[in-house]
Amino acid sequence: MSGLKRSGGIFDYDQRSERLVEVEREMEMPAVWDDPERAQALGKERSDLDLIVSTIDNLTAGLSDAESLLELAVEEDDPDTVTEIESDLETLDAELEKLEFRRMFSGEMDANSAYLDIQAGSGGTEAQDWGNMLLRMYLRWAERRGFKAEIVELQEGDVAGIK
Template sequence: MLLVALDFDAEIKQLQATLSSIEKVLDLDAMRAEIADLGEQVAAPDLWDDQANATRVTGRLSALQGEVDRFTGLQGRVDDLAMMVEMAQEEGDAESLADSEAELRRLQKSIEALEVRTLLSGEYDEREAIVTIRSGAGGVDAADFAEMLMRMYTRWAEQHKYAVEVFDVSYAEEAGIKSAEFAIHAPYAYGTLSVEAGTHRLVRISPFDNQGRRQTSFAAVEVVPVLEQTDEIEIDENDVRTDVFRSGGPGGQSVNTTDSAVRLTHIPTGIVVSCQNEKSQLQNKASAMVVLKAKLLAKKKAEEAALKKDLKGDVAAAWGDQMRNYVLNPYQMVKDLRTGYEVGNPQAVFDGDVDDFIEAGIRWRREAEKADA
């Protein structure tokens, strides 16, 4: 049934009001000013003399421009819809009105997704994110699952044009990965992805079992915010043990012929981080230190809040503490156990289609925070 003129009018005005509210919260003027500044840095002839900084600058510029384009694109679509409705009503064009209603529903969904950003008001929510994935119980299937999750999040980032910087991947002997650590360079990446932290569970017919039995496996996802220079995290050099080793690839193959990979162990806490994405040992050490500081901040904040799951979650990657199930057999389903949100197309999810899960998680977290207040 088509909406009457008054309904269209009210619906469009509501969309415009919501966009106006979002614009204030996101502070698009500040975003545009930062885009202009980053554009000048990108134009500098010596930008790529420091590759790590160049990657950060170009990634940040791309992400910010994407955010602004997303907002202005929706704004333009709302304006176009208002004109489409006006012309259709003047001409009595029922088909155009039906198209307008379909576009209205699409816009409502897109703007609602953007509105979720305004719910990210935590101390570190606006930061970029460092994601760690570890295989858990389930042997080779768990290692394969961990690699599937890494691909899922990197595909999600690619779809949003967010830069991904891989720090370290530890490959399993037969297939998959033991662990991976990577950064997603985008505004609000931490606030957005922090709801993905926890234990993920996969149920499927194992491709590694010659008897074709169903296998349950687990992987843990940890998300911490990237620190800035103003963050007060100091590390005593005497508290850190540095080990260097040769970078490795799948199946034990050597990636570099020199000992350029770096492993840092923070002795007081036992936190260990590695980096092998750069050819230079110094660059790898610098990147590993970024990750180590982020994890120490997460630990510090969790202790201050007296709640282990405050920032990164205390995840064991085993039975009883999973937050999401991915079921490929005997039926097809992905279900979040906290929010109840579920879909029947696991392949799309593994291809990076996780926005609806993230949105549901952010809303669930906000309601939980209200209940605890």
């Protein structure tokens, strides 16, 4: 995970960290508040950058701590500490997945609504049943991720599923 800071890549830590400093410096200037729209845009950008930078800092620190504790646990032959470290690493991995998910939906248009059209097409009852499984899967995915999902139109299949 130390590569999070050095590698650039999808999180581009160095660039985001530098931009965060620039934005904070710009927000400290009194003239920025003369343009409320600009001030609001800078505030949102600062918030987004701070979330990413602080999350990467926390992940890096957590991994470093886990590495140090693991070395001590191995030296002391302490399986309980190793188990606790594994739990901590799972938590760090979950945080990394959340960060990656936020990165995937960080574009200018990503806050807008989307339509998903599921059509069974040809294949009869099995295709209609598969379409219904996909519908349930996407609805659950959206619910778990905190997205609002709504069925606009639905046509039931003849025997099972959806058309």
